[in-house]
Amino acid sequence: MLVGENRLPQSFYEAYDTRTLAQKLLGCELVHNSPDGITSGTIVETEAYLQDDPACHAYQKRTPRTEPMYAAPGTIYVYLIYGMYQCVNVVSNRVDCGEAVLIRALQPTEGIEIMQIRRELSRKKTLGKVSKPIPLKELCRGPGKLVQAMGIERSVHNSQSLVDSNLFITPPLSGNPFEIEISKRIGLTQGADFLYRYSLKNNPFVSR
DNA sequence: ACCCTGATGCTCT
DNA sequence: GAGCATCAGGGTG
Numbered sequence: 001m002l003v004g005e006n007r008l009p010q011s012f013y014e015a016y017d018t019r020t021l022a023q024k025l026l027g028c029e030l031v032h033n034s035p036d037g038i039t040s041g042t043i044v045e046t047e048a049y050l051q052d053d054p055a056c057h058a059y060q061k062r063t064p065r066t067e068p069m070y071a072a073p074g075t076i077y078v079y080l081i082y083g084m085y086q087c088v089n090v091v092s093n094r095v096d097c098g099e100a101v102l103i104r105a106l107q108p109t110e111g112i113e114i115m116q117i118r119r120e121l122s123r124k125k126t127l128g129k130v131s132k133p134i135p136l137k138e139l140c141r142g143p144g145k146l147v148q149a150m151g152i153e154r155s156v157h158n159s160q161s162l163v164d165s166n167l168f169i170t171p172p173l174s175g176n177p178f179e180i181e182i183s184k185r186i187g188l189t190q191g192a193d194f195l196y197r198y199s200l201k202n203n204p205f206v207s208r
Numbered sequence: 209a210c211c212c213t214g215a216t217g218c219t220c221t
Numbered sequence: 222g223a224g225c226a227t228c229a230g231g232g233t234g
């Protein structure tokens with residue numbers, strides 16, 4: 001942990017219910033102080049996953065995969081999706097509750113070159129192709145993309161805490177107010193009608 | 209712009 | 222064995 005680092009403390013993650021936290025996280029910075037260097041981005045899109053929600057991984061069952069979701073708020077839950085992508089969540093609410101906030105998009109702030117390299121490397125690995133340079137807007141626009149760009153790894157970060165790992169969140173850089181848009185979540189088969197998606201209105205880095 | 213598809217592997221039934 | 226909180230590429234309009 002760096003001296004003078006202003007990461008959000010445990011009390012922040014404990015202070016709100018899941019849907020409120022999903023909104024409070026908007027405008028905050030997600031930071032990875034990795035061996036490659038620092039990368040960070042403003043959180044511009046989140047989704048809430050609640051206990052009574054069939055889309056929630058911890059819905060009506062507790063399994064080994066979702067165990068981190070039952071840990072303290074502020075715990076990092078990373079899971080593999082479609083065999084080749086990962087998504088990152090902030091565990092919310094209370095211990096043993098099983099709720100979380102999915103981070104869906106970032107507006108890149110620091111380490112943009114590193115993000116580009118990581119994304120192109122990931123693409124090459126999964127597609128076996130060399131691809132064209134990835135535009136700034138596409139670096140972190142989507143949950144799988146931002147995990148690649150930020151260098152987040154399930155094997156490293158899953159079940160760690162944002163309070164004391166090299167992955168953490170800091171408060172908004174500017175105190176400027178912003179408008180939050182509420183909409184239906186994306187890409188779900190179950191629970192598709194819940195209005196649990198939050199984004200910064202008119203921000204071009206929001207997915208879709 | 210939209211629509212469709214394939215890639216790929218873990219998790220739970 | 223089915224399902225999956227995705228992404229990229231290629232087709233069509």
